[in-house]
Amino acid sequence: MAKNSSIDKTKRHVILSYENDSHFHFLNFEHLEGDTMERTTKNRESILKIIESSEVPLTAYDISNRCKISLPTIYRALNFLARNGDIRSFTLDHYAYYYSSAEHKHFFRCTTCERLFPLYECSIEDYEKHLEDRMGIKIDEHFILFTGTCQECLQQR
Numbered sequence: 001m002a003k004n005s006s007i008d009k010t011k012r013h014v015i016l017s018y019e020n021d022s023h024f025h026f027l028n029f030e031h032l033e034g035d036t037m038e039r040t041t042k043n044r045e046s047i048l049k050i051i052e053s054s055e056v057p058l059t060a061y062d063i064s065n066r067c068k069i070s071l072p073t074i075y076r077a078l079n080f081l082a083r084n085g086d087i088r089s090f091t092l093d094h095y096a097y098y099y100s101s102a103e104h105k106h107f108f109r110c111t112t113c114e115r116l117f118p119l120y121e122c123s124i125e126d127y128e129k130h131l132e133d134r135m136g137i138k139i140d141e142h143f144i145l146f147t148g149t150c151q152e153c154l155q156q157r
């Protein structure tokens with residue numbers, strides 16, 4: 001369930017309020033009972049598994065190629081998982097890419113073959129401290145995407 005959800009059984013509605021916007025989504029409570037509720041949970045679990053088992057961030061389309069779940073359902077699950085903090089996303093060339101928030105990593109993108117590579121080294125703590133002191137801010141997290149030419153493409157030059 002979303003963080004701010006309230007269930008009013010007399011009206012048989014589930015009201016989900018989104019944290020960052022003022023849109024309210026009214027869903028008929030009956031549709032979320034039993035089988036549908038179970039399927040929703042199962043879909044979210046399998047989508048999260050696909051993302052977690054991938055080395056690189058995936059688009060919704062990539063995910064749809066790895067399971068039999070429809071794109072609209074995938075988008076709904078992705079929104080839920082992102083709100084829940086299970087996954088993070090970024091936009092690149094107009095596509096949203098999703099990756100697991102379980103492990104901290106940076107990414108490298110080759111501008112020649114357009115592949116994404118994960119980078120597991122992170123050594124910018126000193127830089128964060130420097131910024132916090134200098135600007136009087138508190139940094140919670142960071143996202144880094146390097147671009148350039150990968151080893152394979154370099155060798156083909």
Ligand SMILES: [Zn+2]
Nearest residue numbers: 110113150153
């Ligand atoms: Zn390349």
Ligand SMILES: [Zn+2]
Nearest residue numbers: 105106122123
């Ligand atoms: Zn880092």
